[in-house]
Amino acid sequence: MPVLLLLVLGFALSCGIAIVVLFLFGQSMFAQDITFNKNFEGASLGKIEPQSPTAFRCAVEGQYDQRGPTHGAHGCAMLVSREVIDKVGMFPLKFFIYYEEWDWSARILKAGYKIWYVGDALIYHKESVTMGKKSAIKVYYHTRNRILYMRRNTNPLQFSVFMAFFVFVAVPKSVFYFSYHRQFQHLKSFFKGVFWNLTTSSYSPV
Numbered sequence: 001m002p003v004l005l006l007l008v009l010g011f012a013l014s015c016g017i018a019i020v021v022l023f024l025f026g027q028s029m030f031a032q033d034i035t036f037n038k039n040f041e042g043a044s045l046g047k048i049e050p051q052s053p054t055a056f057r058c059a060v061e062g063q064y065d066q067r068g069p070t071h072g073a074h075g076c077a078m079l080v081s082r083e084v085i086d087k088v089g090m091f092p093l094k095f096f097i098y099y100e101e102w103d104w105s106a107r108i109l110k111a112g113y114k115i116w117y118v119g120d121a122l123i124y125h126k127e128s129v130t131m132g133k134k135s136a137i138k139v140y141y142h143t144r145n146r147i148l149y150m151r152r153n154t155n156p157l158q159f160s161v162f163m164a165f166f167v168f169v170a171v172p173k174s175v176f177y178f179s180y181h182r183q184f185q186h187l188k189s190f191f192k193g194v195f196w197n198l199t200t201s202s203y204s205p206v
Contacts (some may be wrong), residue, residue: 070117071109075101084113092152094204098138099145106153136189143174143193151202 075091078101088111091100105115150162171194178187 066119068117069114071115072102072105073108073115084108084111087111088113089206091206092204093206094202095145095148096141097145098141099149103149103152134186136183136185139186140189140193143190144196145193147194147197148202151197152204 088104088107090104092103092107095103108115147166150159154162174190175187178184178190
């Protein structure tokens with residue numbers, strides 16, 4: 001393990017930021033569920049249920065042990081060089097929780113650094129202890145910050161496509177789901193997150 005820690009640290013110092021595989025207690029394994037091309041491009045975040053034979057086979061066979069650049073770092077599992085923090089700044093205060101690491105990742109990439117995935121290192125993470133897995137406040141911040149992230153990190157065309165999907169797919173789906181399950185506080189939190197973006201600037205001092 002010390003060797004792997006030094007390895008991840010080395011990538012962080014040379015590239016700017018390094019991330020690892022996450023095992024979520026009792027839930028799912030997040031890994032780079034991908035096909036890297038020969039230039040290690042096009043990595044994306046995937047999810048595999050640990051109860052399935054596939055998850056255990058992937059873990060044992062090292063399917064996700066390959067390393068390469070990716071487009072975002074999960075906030076609970078990263079090493080970052082001091083140089084990056086000095087140049088880019090810290091997490092944006094506007095988000096408070098959820099999506100702040102993805103906004104930070106976008107700023108880091110724009111500054112010319114790389115985010116490097118180190119697949120042969122992993123951590124164990126207890127997910128959603130602070131907010132709860134299905135709480136109304138989690139719905140609020142997820143909804144609010146998903147839109148905020150897109151406002152801050154997309155061009156007009158990309159944002160238009162996102163909003164079309166959000167209005168015609170995400171909103172009806174959420175209304176139906178929360179109404180069907182009689183989670184009216186969750187539904188209220190969902191729309192509260194939407195309307196926050198209509199009245200609040202996307203600017204963050206950090």
